[in-house]
Amino acid sequence: MLALLIHAGSDRYVIDAHGIVEVVPSVPLRAVPSAPVALAGMLEYRGQTIPVVDLCRLLGGAPCRARLTSRITVCDLDTKGQLAAQGPSAGRRIGVLAEGVTRLVEVDPDAAGAVDGPTTADVPALGRLVPFEDGLVQLVRVKDLIPDTLYAELTSGNAAASETPS
Amino acid sequence: MTFKKRFVLIGALFVVGYAAMLLISWGIVEEVRIGGATYEQVVTDKDVIADVLPPPRFMIEPYLLCYEIATTDNAMDRGPMIMELKASFEMYDERGAYWAERIDDPKLRKLLLETSAGPVREFQEIVENEFLPALKGEGDWEPLDVITSRLEPLFSAHKAAVKQTVAVAEQRIRSNEQNARDAVERGRLLAIIVAGAFGVLLLGAGLWTGRAILARMRRINTRVRELAEADANLAARLDMERGDEVGELAGWFDRFLEKIAGLVKAVQRSSVQLTSTATQMAATSHEQEATINRFGASTTQIAAATKEISATGVELMQTMGEVGDVARESADVATAGRESLSGMQTSMGTLADSSASISTKLSVINEKAADIGVVVTTITKVADQTNLLSVNAAIEAEKAGEYGKGFLVVAREIRRLADQTAGATLDIEQTVGEMQSAVSAGVMEMDKFTEQVRSSVDRVRQVSGQLGRIIEQVEVLTTRFDLVREGMTSQSEGAMQINDAMGSLSDSVRQTTESLGEFTSVAESLKDAMQGLKGELSAFRLEE
Known part of the structure; x- marks a missing residue:
């Protein structure tokens, strides 16, 4: 499985490349008042406003440092493997802000030694622990990063905007 | 007759x-x-x-x-x-x-x-x-x-x-x-x-018989002429009673028409299927052409970025050469200063001038180091952009499936080269930082030294020691500069490799585009042929 290697705090995680639309540089985000602390803000991505989750804050505590390699990974929540060229309103999307986003790697979730990671109620998005290069990486299920109800609240404007033309 | x-x-x-x-x-x-x-x-x-x-x-x-x-x-x-x-x-x-x-x-x-x-x-x-x-x-x-x-x-x-x-x-x-x-x-x-x-x-x-035969013959004649010239309606039937030879002929003609109509219907169905297949083929090949064209654009971008890296690397090497010269010069000056400490009393004035000169040179070094910092930042940004580009290219290549396999390898190579560039720039950054702090310290020491020279000859020994340290630092600096040079050389080589890879990638993209173009034209000609066949077939009407 081709996956994007990312860093949060002192640990490494991977995101399945099939769900990824594009990796974009970290830009200043529009803050959302009274939102959960892990929500870094809203990103304008090709005409679509999408929520961005700060993975460092969600998993490690401190916000991601402002580095060149701290990047936002734009992912599709619903359909996997769609080309970015197929339009900005192709579906529900989410941005994942993490550190050290520089490599695409091959990982095998079913390799010997892979186990289901310890799950907690706070972070349901963490998946299997997979051995990779002298250590373990953990799969991040992007679609579980934000509860559906919260996503709907955040993107209600999008839905209204996309319904108006029809 | x-x-x-x-x-x-x-x-x-x-x-x-x-x-x-x-x-x-x-x-x-x-x-x-x-x-x-x-x-x-x-x-x-x-x-x-x-x-x-x-x-x-x-x-x-x-x-x-x-x-x-x-x-x-x-x-x-x-x-x-x-x-x-x-x-x-x-x-x-x-x-x-x-x-x-x-x-x-x-x-x-x-x-x-x-x-x-x-x-x-x-x-x-x-x-x-x-x-x-x-x-x-x-x-x-x-x-x-x-x-x-x-x-x-x-x-x-x-x-x-x-x-x-x-x-x-x-x-x-x-x-x-x-x-x-x-x-x-x-x-x-x-x-x-x-x-x-x-x-x-x-x-x-005679009239009764003749009229009967002629009327029936005329109906058959009209029907056949319609089929041959104008409206080839295969659904219409003559439906004559089979009382005589002409009626029998009409009956057999109707059965013949039914056979032809069945055949034409089958051909029409097949032609519709073939047309939709040809359209799908053409659409698919167009899609692939678009994807390949995007690859080509990405390749061009990467080649441009690589050239920029290469040019920057050359510029950086020149700057480093200048910095090295300056460093060696300052080492010489410092040596000369230390030698002249023995004759300090007499040459104190000269020393003061020399120290001022060192101060000036150091500030020049400082400026150059700052320049290097700017260049390194630029290289870092380029390397970062290259990395980002390679990540997205790899994602796109993954999505392209079978067609993206080759490109995925190239994207990985690009990322590794970008990482090497980033590593080299980190080294340069560190070196330049150390050089800057050393130079700053040197300047301060020189200032103090100048003051002390002016105030006290006793501190000449101290100054000599300071000078010795400066020389040491400059020597360290020189070796560091060599390291930086090596890094720059390898970066240049890497950029050349990227350029070569981009060239071969461009060739394969062009070949792919050509073969896709041929495929598209074949699909189009197939479509045209199907359209022609459909046009011919549309002359036959199968329903009233």
């Missing part, structure tokens, strides 16, 4: 032949009819004989013979004459028997065989019993007296009866002739009527 013309020709031949027959029979009838030429000839010949011969049933000849016998002087001549008289009597009776057999009319029969025959029998008896004895001188009478007194009244009575008979016979002839003429007229009229009626019937039958 059409059937219609043939039918008309047959009718015309028949009419002409029939008219000729009619004319010939008319001529024959005209020739032999009562009162016609033949009849007149026959009657004239008979009339001639009747006029020349003495009539056997008229007693004029015996009567005259009797006179001749009575008046002749030569008794020798009487014998033959009497014989002739008796022969005429026999002839009379013979002819009487002949006519008794032939005449049916009672009136004529009575006149001929009774009224006129009565006086003749009496005449014959008188001749036998009185005239012939009188000739021999027997009896009371002279022969001439017998004739005048006895035979003459009988002859007169007979003559009157014969005239009556002739009148009756002539009347019968006239009525018979009239009857014959009437019969001929009736016969002619009947022949004309029968011929006319027969002709009309024949014409009607």
Whole structure:
């Protein structure tokens, strides 16, 4: 499985490349008042406003440092493997802000030694622990990063905007 | 020659032949009819004989013979004459028997065989019993007296009866002739009527048959012409009853049309499937072409970025060369300074100037180092952008599936080169930072040194030590510079490798585009062919 290697705090995680639309540089985000602390803000991505989750804050505590390699990974929540060229309103999307986003790697979730990671109620998005290069990486299920109800609240404007033309 | 013309020709031949027959029979009838030429000839010949011969049933000849016998002087001549008289009597009776057999009319029969025959029998008896004895001188009478007194009244009575008979016979002839003429007229009229009626019937039958055949042939003809020229409607049927050969032909034609319609329908279905397949092929190849074109654009971007890195690397190497020169120069100066410390008292002024000069040079180094910092930042940003580009290119390549496999490898290579660049820039950053802090410290020390030189010669030894440290730092700096140079060289090589990879990638992209173009044109021509086939097929209508 081709996956994007990312860093949060002192640990490494991977995101399945099939769900990824594009990796974009970290830009200043529009803050959302009274939102959960892990929500870094809203990103304008090709005409679509999408929520961005700060993975460092969600998993490690401190916000991601402002580095060149701290990047936002734009992912599709619903359909996997769609080309970015197929339009900005192709579906529900989410941005994942993490550190050290520089490599695409091959990982095998079913390799010997892979186990289901310890799950907690706070972070349901963490998946299997997979051995990779002298250590373990953990799969991040992007679609579980934000509860559906919260996503709907955040993107209600999008839905209204996309319904108006029809 | 059409059937219609043939039918008309047959009718015309028949009419002409029939008219000729009619004319010939008319001529024959005209020739032999009562009162016609033949009849007149026959009657004239008979009339001639009747006029020349003495009539056997008229007693004029015996009567005259009797006179001749009575008046002749030569008794020798009487014998033959009497014989002739008796022969005429026999002839009379013979002819009487002949006519008794032939005449049916009672009136004529009575006149001929009774009224006129009565006086003749009496005449014959008188001749036998009185005239012939009188000739021999027997009896009371002279022969001439017998004739005048006895035979003459009988002859007169007979003559009157014969005239009556002739009148009756002539009347019968006239009525018979009239009857014959009437019969001929009736016969002619009947022949004309029968011929006319027969002709009309024949014409009607001919027209009826001809029209039936021609109408059916015309329907089949029209249908076939429609199929051949204009509206090729395969659904329409002739539906004729199969009474005759034409109907059978129409029936077989309909079955043939059904077969053709089935065939055309199958071909149309297949052509629709083929058209949709060709359209799908064309669409797919267009999509792939678009993807390849994006790859090409990305490749061009990467090549440009690589060139930029290469140019920056060269510039950086030049700068490093200058920095190295400066560092060596400052080392020389510092050495010279330390050497001249021994003669410090005298050369204090010179030392002060030299230290000022060092200060200036150090500030120049500082500026250069700052320049390097800017360049390194630029390289870092370029490396970062290259990394980001390679990550996105890898994601796109993954999504492109089979077509992106090769590009995925290239994207990984690009990322590794970008990482190497980033590592080298980190080293440079660190080195430059150290150099800057060292230079800053040197400047401060130099300032202090200058002050101390001015204030106290005792601190010359300290200054010498400081100078020694400066020299050491500069030496370190020089080795570091060499390291940086090596890094720059490897980066340049890496950039060249990227350039080569980009070149081969460009070639393969071009080849792929070409083959895709060929594929697209093949798909398009297939589509065109299918459109052509559809156009041909649309000439056949399968439904009403």
